[in-house]
Amino acid sequence: MMAESKGALDGLVVLDLSRILAGPTATQLLGDFGARVIKVENPKTGGDDTRSWGPNYALNPDGTRSDLSAYFMAANRNKQSIAVDLSTPEGQDTIRKLAARADVVIENYKPGGLKKYGLDHETMLAAHPGLVYCSISGYGQTGPNRSQPGYDLMAQGFGGIMSLTGDPDGAPMKVGVGIADVMCGMYACIGILAALRHRDATGEGQHIDLALVDAQMAWLINEGTNFLTSGKEPVRRGNAHPNIVPYEAFETADGWFLLAVGNDGQFARFCDAFGLQSLAEDDAYRTNLARIENREVLIPQIAATLAKLPKAEVLRRCQDALVPAGPINTVKEALTSDQAVARETVREVPAAVKGGHVKLLANPLKLSRTPVRYDLAPPRFGQDSDAVLKMLGEDD
Structure with missing residues (x-):
């Protein structure tokens, strides 16, 4: 009988200080590949903002609403949740201890927002030179807009994609899902894997500075290079293509x-x-x-x-x-199609909710030797605090 395969990133520890979608997308991917992801959530706010982004929630066994919104579950499987207040000395000490055990730290605070706690990349890398530290922000750590908050909608507007989306005679239109956040998370995952490769070869960690707007402008792809080549401003074409007809x-x-x-x-x-x-x-x-x-x-x-x-x-x-x-x-037709069933596009993951499981969108990667794992359902807020603290040798 063949032994159960380990994930490609088995043994890696990721300390996730991010929330909402871009950072959590990146860390969910790392968790899918076998990394241990420790998601740090703020006890003052009830955790990740998206826990309250309804209207759809998994229900508790007694039929009441849980804190697992559909939005939260979209980007938070294969993680452990620990409640830590970063504004307290005790919370900061806990993060430092976790960082000492981690290979990767990822955060999406405003640039400089963690410096007052001594948890910024300069401080962390000085203490742990082999650490890969990824910072995600709206506009990056430099530039005139660095202090402005970053949301997917703002990135789509600033980065140009909304000027290309929608009916030619209608209003500029955002993409129907948070695509700027998701693609930023993809870039973050790729950057982290590249930095880990360098760390494994040299022992050197590094800081990754990634912006939602930078990532969005990078995936303007052919329309971006159409402009750079011709100098002509691309226009909205509805469902039509600028370079292929019909x-x-x-x-x-x-x-x-x-x-x-x-x-x-x-x-x-x-x-x-x-x-x-x-x-x-x-x-x-x-x-x-x-x-x-x-x-x-x-x-x-x-x-x-x-x-x-x-x-x-x-x-x-x-x-x-x-x-x-x-x-x-429609979404229903897509996710229930024969093709989606054959490709296992939807996965049921055991969870302590009504029905005993939650349905999630699968990772699309099919790895022959190190398949994607679905070991952990999206966590309830702070459910793993005791287990993670015991890892540090702390009783409470």
């Missing part, structure tokens, strides 16, 4: 679907499948560059043809012609 949502006789024609061969096959061969043979549309230049004339012609056909027929023809196309699922 690549957007179209309405059929009984609903919407997505068409993603990625190259000229696919366009020719699409036209053949829908009796539009004349478009494929027209020099105005034969190449993607030509289609971009003439999209305002091309798209209405395609839309008029597709609007007469049922969605199932459109999808079947596209599939037969090897042209990328697909449905626009």
Whole structure:
């Protein structure tokens, strides 16, 4: 019988001083890979802000509302929760002792906010030169905006993505989830793993300075480089693509679907499948560059043809012609689809709540040797304080 595999980060200890979404996303990933994550929560506020971000909560066994909001559970599995008041000398001493045992410290206080407690990166790294210390803030540790608070919405607005999102004639629109926070958490996890690699090779820890706004501007990707290359300001295109045509949502006789024609061969096959061969043979549309230049004339012609056909027929023809196309699922349709079931996109994790478990979105990584672990459900506030303090040899 094969022994149960350990996580890739088994043995690492992460001291998590972060809250809300960016930092917790990073530490949840590290916990998924086997690290021991100790989440420090403020007893004065009842813990992480997102514990109170309803309206959806896991229920206690007696049917009352627990402190496990759906929002909190999205980014806090595989962690232990300890209640520590950083404003007290005793709390600061506890954090220092935990840091001495930790490989990684991650925090998202305002720049300089932990210095008054002696828990800032300079102080910590001086005491523990091998420590990897990651600071996440809205605008970074430097720059004229360094002292301003950072929320996902502010990052999306400042970083440019809202100017690209939404209907061309409508208002700028944020992405429907906290994508700036989540991507910042991804960058944080990558930076921490890189710093750990360096630490293991040299013994040197380091400070990681990461900003929500910096991360958001980094994933402007092609639209960012479109501007840098051309000097032209990108514009909102709704569901359309700035560099590929046709690549957007179209309405059929009984609903919407997505068409993603990625190259000229696919366009020719699409036209053949829908009796539009004349478009494929027209020099105005034969190449993607030509289609971009003439999209305002091309798209209405395609839309008029597709609007007469049922969605199932459109999808079947596209599939037969090897042209990328697909449905626009609701969240329920996506998470209950045969594909999601086959890929175990939703995981049930044992928890001391009504029903005995909570449902969580799975980590998408499928590692063959060190699979992702789902050992710990998102913790109740302070539930592991005794266990963590015993690790330090403290009785109370």
